Amino acid sequence: MMRWFAFFFFALGLSAMPAMAGVVMSLKTDAVVNAARVKLSDLVDIDAESHQQDEPLIKTMAAVDMGNAPLPGYSLRFSRKEIERIIRASGQVKAIEWRGAEAVKVERLAKVFDSTQLAIAAESYLKQVLGNGQNQVVVETAERLPELLLADGKVDIKARNLSRAEAMHARVTVWLDVTVAGMFSRSVRVPMKVKVMEQTLVAKRDLLKGVTPACEDLLVLEMDIASLDGAALPADCSKLKGSLKRNIPSGTALTQNYLQLSNAISHGDTVNLLFSSGALLLESKALALANGEVGQRIQVRPAAATETIAAIVVAPGVAKVIGN
The missing domain is CATH 3.90.1210.10 (Antifreeze-like/N-acetylneuraminic acid synthase C-terminal domain)
Structure with missing residues (x-):
C-alpha cells in the first residue's frame, strides 16, 4: 500500500511540472521591412505551447539578427532551413515546430525619390567645375532619369570628382553616390549635355x-x-x-x-650636360642627337667624345646624365 501511495504522489508531482514543449514558428510567405537589418520577428510569427514560461526566450529569439535587408526595389529569399541554421548559430537551440510557408520573400519598404533632385545635383556640380566667373555654363540632363526607390531617412547626394578637362565635353556623365540616413544606398549615372560659352x-x-x-x-x-x-x-x-x-x-x-610646342632641346643643339662626381655637380658641353621635351630621354655626344650617352632633359638647353 505504501508503495502505491509513493508512486501516486510521484506521478502527481510530474504532472505539476511545466511542459518543456518547443517553440512554434509560422513562416510568412512575404515580409516587408523598414530597417537596414532583418530580424527573425520580421520573417515568422512566434508562439509557444507554454507562453508564460517561454516569454523571455520568445523575446530573445524574435530579436535574432538575420542579416542585411535588401536595397529598395530588390528582394531576398529565406528558406526554413537557412532560418533555423541562423537561429542555432545564435545559440537558441530550443526545439522548433515549423508551420506556414517553406520560404519567405523579403522586400524593403521604399518610397519614390524625386529624380529632379539628381538632375539639380549634377547640374550644380558641373557648373562649379566648369565655371570661372567669366564664362556662361549651360548644362541639362541628356536622358530621362529612371525612377529611384529609396528607404526612409535623410537623403544625401554627392558627385564623384571630375577634373575640368574631364567635364569639358559636349556630353559628359556625372556619377552621383546616394546615401540614406548616413548609409550608402546606390550610385546613379546622370548623362549631361554641356555648353560653355x-x-x-x-x-x-x-x-x-x-x-x-x-x-x-x-x-x-x-x-x-x-x-x-x-x-x-x-x-x-x-x-x-x-x-x-x-x-x-x-x-x-x-x-x-x-x-606643336617648341622642344626644350632640338636635334643638333649644343646643350649643357650635367653629371655628378661625389658631392660635386659638374657641367660640360654636348651635342643633342634628338629633339626632347623636359623629362624625355635623348642621346647626346659629349664634346671631344666619339660615343653617345643617354641623358634626361631637365630644362631648355640642359640635360643630365642618366644614373648620375
Missing part, C-alpha cells in the same frame, strides 16, 4: 602648318568651347607658344591640338 582664339585667315600664329592672324570670339576638338586656349594671343602641327582653316578655333 567663353572667349577663345579663332583663325582670322587660313594658316599653314609650321607657322607660329601671331596676334594679327587671330580673332577673339565667344564660342562653345565644350564642343571643340581639344582644349581651348586662353584668349590672349601674346601668350601663344609653338607652331601649327597642321593647317587651320579660317574661322576655326585654335585649340591645343593644333600646336
